[in-house]
Amino acid sequence: MKEETLTSGMRVWSAQPEGPGPFPTVVILHERYGPVQYTFNNVNRMAQEGFAAFAPDMFHRHTGDRKRVEAAEDRAELQDALSVTDMDELVDHIKGAGYADADRLIIAGYCQTGRTPMVVASQRDYVTGAVIMHGGIYNWDFETKEKGQESIVGLIPQLSCPIFGGFGELDEIIPLPNVWTFRRMLEESRKSYDIQVFQGAVHSWMNTTTEAALKRYRAEATEPAWQAMLNFCREITSGAWDSEQLICRFDSSVEPHREFLP
Amino acid sequence: MHEETLASGMRVWSAHPEGPGPFPTFIMLHERYGPVQHTFDQAQRIADEGFASFLPDFFHRQSDQREAIAAGQSRGDLTDADSLTDFDELVGYIRGLAFADADRIVMAGFCQTGRTPLILSAHGRHLSGAVVYHGGIYPRDFEPSEKGQESVVSLIPRISSPVFGAFGELDHLVPLPNVWTFRHMLEQNRKSYQIHLFPGAPHAWMNNTATDGRYKPETTAQSWRLMVDFCREVTSGAWKNDQLICRFQSAIQPDSEFLPTT
Numbered sequence: 001m002k003e004e005t006l007t008s009g010m011r012v013w014s015a016q017p018e019g020p021g022p023f024p025t026v027v028i029l030h031e032r033y034g035p036v037q038y039t040f041n042n043v044n045r046m047a048q049e050g051f052a053a054f055a056p057d058m059f060h061r062h063t064g065d066r067k068r069v070e071a072a073e074d075r076a077e078l079q080d081a082l083s084v085t086d087m088d089e090l091v092d093h094i095k096g097a098g099y100a101d102a103d104r105l106i107i108a109g110y111c112q113t114g115r116t117p118m119v120v121a122s123q124r125d126y127v128t129g130a131v132i133m134h135g136g137i138y139n140w141d142f143e144t145k146e147k148g149q150e151s152i153v154g155l156i157p158q159l160s161c162p163i164f165g166g167f168g169e170l171d172e173i174i175p176l177p178n179v180w181t182f183r184r185m186l187e188e189s190r191k192s193y194d195i196q197v198f199q200g201a202v203h204s205w206m207n208t209t210t211e212a213a214l215k216r217y218r219a220e221a222t223e224p225a226w227q228a229m230l231n232f233c234r235e236i237t238s239g240a241w242d243s244e245q246l247i248c249r250f251d252s253s254v255e256p257h258r259e260f261l262p
Numbered sequence: 263m264h265e266e267t268l269a270s271g272m273r274v275w276s277a278h279p280e281g282p283g284p285f286p287t288f289i290m291l292h293e294r295y296g297p298v299q300h301t302f303d304q305a306q307r308i309a310d311e312g313f314a315s316f317l318p319d320f321f322h323r324q325s326d327q328r329e330a331i332a333a334g335q336s337r338g339d340l341t342d343a344d345s346l347t348d349f350d351e352l353v354g355y356i357r358g359l360a361f362a363d364a365d366r367i368v369m370a371g372f373c374q375t376g377r378t379p380l381i382l383s384a385h386g387r388h389l390s391g392a393v394v395y396h397g398g399i400y401p402r403d404f405e406p407s408e409k410g411q412e413s414v415v416s417l418i419p420r421i422s423s424p425v426f427g428a429f430g431e432l433d434h435l436v437p438l439p440n441v442w443t444f445r446h447m448l449e450q451n452r453k454s455y456q457i458h459l460f461p462g463a464p465h466a467w468m469n470n471t472a473t474d475g476r477y478k479p480e481t482t483a484q485s486w487r488l489m490v491d492f493c494r495e496v497t498s499g500a501w502k503n504d505q506l507i508c509r510f511q512s513a514i515q516p517d518s519e520f521l522p523t524t
Contacts, residue, residue: 190517248513
């Protein structure tokens with residue numbers, strides 16, 4: 001994995017498949033911990049799967065102790081305007097990399113950064129697909145703008161690309177009705193989407209890198225989630241989603257007694 | 263295909279794979295034309311896919327109008343009670359056949375008979391899967407019972423089998439909002455389903471004997487493959503009773519009206 005520091009001071013880690021490319025590009029955003037081993041693992045996996053993968057440090061402005069953020073003892077907040085600034089800088093960097101095709105660009109956000117791909121796709125047209133993993137639709141994401149963050153109610157009608165959403169049936173901070181509301185909002189705004197709900201998955205079920213993460217790890221939902229997300233990324237970057245069509249794809253498996261209707 | 267006449271006078275055609283079986287059972291219902299060449303072709307094809315395939319003549323009470331019905335000049339109406347009687351007789355016949363597994367039955371209705379699998383499942387007949395092809399949710403299917411036919415609104419809460427629904431974007435008999443309403447009713451009643459809405463497909467796109475341009479070979483192949491996969495899944499136990507599975511896939515023109523108004 002290569003580490004570079006851009007003009008702003010933002011560090012970027014990257015990996016890519018062998019060969020000259022250009023490869024379709026994916027930006028992997030970190031969780032609330034900042035760039036940690038899990039983030040790097042995701043970058044490496046995407047590179048193995050055929051993508052030029054980049055992970056920026058979206059917390060580079062944070063002045064506090066990063067170790068405390070990594071340990072989840074402190075929280076670094078993101079502002080929409082600064083996220084867009086950072087992504088603009090990263091996309092310029094990607095354009096100069098040679099092996100990465102910036103015209104086929106996926107942005108994937110996890111947990112805290114789940115909403116970030118939507119923020120960028122609502123203000124920029126360089127996003128080919130926005131991937132949201134277990135985030136983006138927390139209860140507070142529906143509330144009105146605070147701390148420089150716009151409600152997703154305002155973001156969704158502005159989206160410029162298809163959305164992939166991967167959620168867990170048992171996510172304790174994403175109630176299932178939020179997934180159904182998200183689906184309705186995307187349909188009302190006529191935005192193409194692929195939403196998957198994985199049975200038995202708790203919040204952040206795909207991470208194996210720490211002892212705390214292993215308690216949440218759900219092996220049976222991890223590879224299916226990877227395959228669903230990769231399938232979307234491959235379809236989107238190969239032009240399989242006709243931009244003249246409204247595509248609605250929903251695949252959910254939950255226990256029958258769950259409350260899921262908004 | 264093998265032809266037999268049951269005690270009621272109902273003719274039944276059947277075909278099955280080579281070997282002793284027992285094979286999962288597939289009951290293919292005819293369209294408004296009664297059993298015609300297109301129906302026989304489909305029943306034969308499903309046997310080639312590994313199912314014990316049966317095609318009953320649900321219009322056996324209207325034998326005097328046979329030619330006019332086959333030409334689409336006359337309409338044979340089916341009452342729910344007669345459909346139940348015919349199904350029971352058919353299953354009694356299937357139980358006597360070593361090659362067919364009568365405990366694993368998928369029933370598929372097309373057009374006029376699209377609603378029939380829902381009727382049977384709602385009345386306690388065990389189906390492993392109910393397949394509804396471009397029917398079952400016409401506007402009149404939502405109205406209160408007439409001519410011995412119950413509304414889908416009251417049928418759906420009582421069905422006990424997963425539903426496969428295949429619809430066409432351009433079906434002039436099935437308005438797009440009906441597909442969304444169907445999805446909503448199934449979810450509200452916690453019924454597992456897989457619904458596909460195919461872009462550019464008119465009513466009865468599978469009929470390769472139609473000369474009016476409705477036959478869509480690509481959609482036919484695609485929808486057939488999805489249906490066979492569903493039938494294999496539900497007859498092999500892949501859809502579990504303790505799962506609510508919601509699968510929806512649609513591709514339509516973005517400016518279409520598809521959201522139900524109520």
